Amino acid sequence: MKTRFLLSILLFMLFAGLQAQQKSDSPQARLQEFNQLLKTARDMGKDTSEAEKMQSKSRGAARSGRLDEAREFLDNAVKLLKAQTGNVQINKKLQPEKQLSASEKKPVFILPFTHHYAGPGGYYATAAEVRKTAAVFHELNIPGVLFFDGILVERLAREDPAIFKDINEWKLPLGYHGEETHGPYPVPCDLAVEAYDLKEAQGYNGQVSLNTGKTWDEAVQQVIDRYTHHLPWRIDEKTRMLERKEPATHDNSKLGGLALVQKTFGRDVSMMPSHALESAPEGYAFRKMSTFSFDQPAMPTAAHALRIFRIQDLEEKAMGIAGDKTGAFWFMGRLTCKGANERLGGECGGKIGGVRRVLESLDRSEPRILLMGFSHIDADDAAVSARYLNNDFFPANPGSCWVSPESLIKEFEGEKEDKFSLHDLEEISKYIISHWKSRPPDFIECRGLRISLCDAFEALARGMMRLGGAYSVNPENKFISISQMYGPLLEDGSSRLSSPVDLDGGGIFESARLLLSGIDKNTGDRFVPGSVKVSSSALDAVNELNPAEFLYAMAMSFSRADWKNSITVPPSNAFPPYADVLEQIFKPRTRQPLCYTKGQLWTVKTARLKSGQEKDVSSKSGALSVPGKLFFVFSSNLESPSGGAYREDITGADLYSATYDLSGNSISNLKKLVSNANGAEWFSALAPDSEFVIYNRTVPRGRGPAVNEIRYIVLKDGTDKLLQGNARFPSVSKDGRSLVFSMSGRDENRICVATLNRSGNSLSLGDISTVADKKQGGDKVEDPSFLPDAKKVVFHLKENKNSGAALGIISIDGSGFEKLTPNAGFGHASVSPDGKSIACTVSRNGKLAIISREGEGWGRPSEVNLSTEPADYVKYDDRFKGVARVAHSYVEWASDNMILLTSHGSDDSGKFSFSRIFLIELQPDRKAVSRIHDLSGAIEESSGRRQRDFCTSAGKLMLQSCEVP
Known part of the structure; x- marks a missing residue:
């Protein structure tokens, strides 16, 4: 026995040692070793350029997914540095940093983008290339920023004038990177190029920095002039490269630059590298010309530029702005971050290998902004990365998400909220x-x-x-x-x-x-x-x-x-003190414009997550439960001897009402409202005063489409009457005076609206008018939902039989139609009582999504971090063990932060086999789930039944003191 015990201890120690060895040999540990050896070699005055080239090749290989090659380059770089330093003991012993728990990790905000040029600049994409990238963003529902300059807009206007309308309809954010006519880079100020030799100058013969020696007002005005008026240009159509050797002269008679981009699209750009940390007058001029939200990092010049200029020893100092560990900060009133850095965020490519590597290397003790470049990436590669982030990384890292520049700024406290x-x-x-x-x-x-x-x-x-x-x-x-x-x-x-x-x-x-x-x-x-x-x-x-x-x-x-x-x-x-770092980097010829930039260092301020997000958003114990009761109606086969109550089989669906106690997780007043052996009762809507339930009865036919009609029930006495034939999907306005619904015929279907008249315990409809038809959705328009003011409705549409579903919004008079989502399976929408959010589901992946109000319009749909993994739902129903995924399907708001959700068990082909209903409590930002209430389980507990189906529900949250119907 003693021998066996000692052997167990020995095996345990061996296993632990192997694990420690693996950790010390990890790419992260190897990179840390490289960085410390590099610092030691520089301190000893060694030429580290060869080692840095190897490390750069390693980074490039990793971003392309060639991980073995990346490791080999990094190993060789470490060996070279060890030889240069004589294997001296590094003063700071390599120790792995403290491993953060899931609750300690701050979110990573991933901002996808693509530039309009490649390499050192000067290359111009074709209209087909721009459209292809935009289509990838649109179809994958990624809020990718498309960069333009005046030259590209002029070319696109000739090659593909419809592209501007499409990009606007797809709600893709815009970026601006300056006019490429001024080499070596498209900026009017490049102080570093005045001080250092740059191969990428491409033989440019003009003045490099147009701001040198100018007063503040002169510098600001010359930037505004430059980006308002047209600059003549010439492109080699074979290489797609711009001729940039000679400086161009403005044509003040024609619009150009940023002014042209914003006028063409009819909106301001969302982000740009304003180069304000190099030339504050330039940054200020851009702030006068545009309301852009995010200043793309250049800290104060890109890290790779420091290496090109052979002043990489200043990188650590340059990265120290706003604090060594800070990634996101404010400068001159705009949110920005520090640029390419393995630990603090910055940029990465869009391929899965590079995405994983960068995400694994990030220091998560602070929020990170990661710009993901999709230039020249294959659509399939982009889809792989998007699936990994949507299905793996985001669910495992609550708070992390795709962002546009506009939504990114909402994640942080305002600059002047203190x-x-x-x-x-x-x-x-x-x-x-x-x-x-x-x-x-x-x-x-x-x-x-x-x-x-x-x-x-x-x-x-x-x-x-x-x-x-x-x-x-x-x-x-x-x-x-x-x-x-x-x-x-x-x-x-x-x-x-x-x-x-x-x-x-x-x-x-x-x-x-x-x-x-x-x-x-x-x-x-x-x-x-x-x-x-x-x-x-x-x-x-x-x-x-x-x-x-x-x-x-x-x-x-x-x-x-x-x-x-x-x-x-x-x-x-x-x-x-940071002003001295600027002086060391740029070595300016004159005081201006760097003196002005030094003064604007007074605006540097760490960006902080909104207070609610600083907490552990993954913790269920932090659920913001509202004390009270939920009165709701739902469809179920609870007492049916046969038939189901889910999309593929509704033959057993009857209509019930019940009251759910949120604090006690219990059901009371369970009551069957109506049962019809020849049809199914589902898709119910509750009148605002909770006195009527309006619902959809579907009567299947052996051949041909089912017959649908809208009926209503008087809750006080159970009266059940027909309201409208040949109609389905009723939605009642917040004031109870209007009803919107779908009607279908042999040749068309349409969304209609009518006045909802009430006389005692009877309801009737006034004149019916069409809101939307095949003009908005060529194949199908259905499932409408009122906005709170009853002036607009959101609805589900399909442009043709082969297209994915999408959501649209339209005024009840049929004007102002706008698509809200791409044709990627978005449907079954419901508008929150406060009108700030639209909840919907996504058929292609079964996710729950939220579309948030942005100003006078609507943003792009954002998926909620609600799992679709069957293993997470087995505790609610054992039948989830036998399905491929959970498909969230139908939604209805119960309050501003609560959603009634129907979820199906689905196979790989998308066929459903059963359904359940849940009450989902959302965090205040409506991006994450704080608590899940198992309504189906509570009903089964109350009725003594198991594994029944529950589908489509509507309800209203009541305070404890309120009378429940």
């Missing part, structure tokens, strides 16, 4: 003073949050007014809000003070008051002032301070809350 208490301002003041090193810190920490210098500057000024009881401060408002503000415009960051100066608190207070008065009166863009004058009554003198010196003065005054005694303010540089 509100500060006086206690917060004390903490801010202490941080400023303790971290002052003859200049302000890069950012300020308060309550564990990182805020910008602009935020601190304005908040302290307003806080001083609060303490001093001056300048229109509302004493009832306990918190201080801040406004949108740019950093100071300075030609020089040097101190305005020649030596330390004593200032009295009263003078600082008065200067802050005057400063705020000017800011609040300004109706345009606001900037931190470049200088502030402070009077000193004791010395009868006026001192001029740069904004950093005044920030320090306010921090000292606020920390003391004493306006009588003087404080000492030292001479200080106005620019934070």
Whole structure:
């Protein structure tokens, strides 16, 4: 026995050792070893270019899915660095980072995109190539950003003018990357190319940086002019490459650039690389021209450019903006991230190998934005990656999802949503003073949050007014809000003070008051002032301070809350430490435009997830359950001796009502409403006052289509009457005055609307008018749902017998038709009571999806992280053991965050064999499930029956105090 025990211990230790060895040999550990050896070699002054080339080849091979080749390149790079360093002991022992639990991992937001050019620029896609990529995004329901410039738009207008309308109908976001006519890159400012030799310059003979030596206003205006007017161009039609050796001259008589792109599509672009971290005037000009949401990373120039310029030793410093681990941050009022980086996010290719590798290497301690490039990717490869993300990665990583630039920004708190208490301002003041090193810190920490210098500057000024009881401060408002503000415009960051100066608190207070008065009166863009004058009554003198010196003065005054005694303010540089990194990277010939960019470092601020998303979204214990009861009607074969109650067999479907207690998971008042041996009762709609149930009766026929009619039941006495023949799928308006439904005939089907008249316990329809027909859906239009105002309806359509289903929206007078989804199986929609969301299901994969209101329109459908794996539903019904997947099919909202859902057991061909109904509670953002209520199980428990079918339901959530019908 003792020998056997010792042998077990030995085997366990051997197994554990093998596991540890495997972890240490993982690609992630090998890459970490490479990075540390690389740093050691650089510190020793070694030429590391060959090793870096090998590592670059390794990354390229991995992105293409050639993993063995990638490993070989990386191994060779490590061997070379070990030889150069003499196998010295690395100071920091390689230790695997702490493994995060599922609840600790922050989400990854995947933003798909494709540029309009390839390689170093200059290549122009054909109309067929652009359409192919757009079609891939559309068919896969990916919110891919399509990049354009004025030249491409001009070419597409000739080659395929219909493409603009199609892209708009497909709701694909737009990107802009500048005009390619100005080599070597399509930007009016490329300071790095002035300082470093670049092969990609392609023999360009013009001035590289058009902003060099310009004042702020001149630089901004030249950017606006450049991207508003046409630039002549010539393309070699064989190579599709643009001639870029000579600078082009504007043709002010013709529209071009960004202005042309936005006018052609009739909307602003969603994202662009504005290069604001290189040239703030350029970034500001683009902000004046467009409302784009996301500034594509260039941190402040791309990481691969640093390697090309052989200044890769600055990469770590460059990546330090907003904090070493921060990936997403605000700069000049736009959300951005740090660009290509294995740990912090950035970019990856669209092929599955590269996608997996990058996702595995990400540091998930903070939210990450991953831009996924789909340029030149085969549609089948794109589908493989999309399936992996939709079916594997997103369900396993709650909160992670596809994003467009518009939906991405909604995942984060707004830049200026912070509100500060006086206690917060004390903490801010202490941080400023303790971290002052003859200049302000890069950012300020308060309550564990990182805020910008602009935020601190304005908040302290307003806080001083609060303490001093001056300048229109509302004493009832306990918190201080801040406004949108740019950093100071300075030609020089040097101190305005020649030596330390004593200032009295009263003078600082008065200067802050005057400063705020000017800011609040300004109706345009606001900037931190470049200088502030402070009077000193004791010395009868006026001192001029740069904004950093005044920030320090306010921090000292606020920390003391004493306006009588003087404080000492030292001479200080106005620019934070990161300004030195910009200087090292760009080595500018003149102060402008980099001096302006250094001033805008005052706007750098870490982007934070919205507070609800910072929590463990995967935890069921965090469910936001609403106490109350659900009154609902449903179809079931609960008491039928034969026949089912699911799509393929509805012969046993009878109509029932019941009350469900959400807190007790129990059923009461279970009642059969109607049963007809010759037909099925399903697709019910509940009147707003819960006095009537309107439903669809289907009578199958041996040959030919089934006969459908809409009937109603008076819940008080059980009266059951015909409302409309040859009709189905009823939906009642929120005010109970209108009914929308489907009608079908031999040659056509249509969606109709009619007034719903009520007289005592009787209902009748007024004149029937057509809302939609084959003009909107060539093959089929059906299953309508009212919006809350009853002015529009959402419905299910098929353009032809071979097309996938889609959703459309239309006004009840038949005008304003708009497709909401691609033809990819979207159907059976229901609009939330507050009108902010449309729930639907996707037949191709059985998923539940939500379409969210975006401004005056609607966004793209986003799949909810609700499993379709049978193993996850066996606990509800053993029959799920024998199916290939769970297909969520029919939806109806019970409240703003609750959905009644019919789910079928399905085989591989999509044939259903049984059905169940669930009440799904959604998180407040309606992107994730917080709790699942098994209504079918509760009904079976109450009735003493098992494995019955439950299909289509409608209900209304009642508060505990409300009377249940």
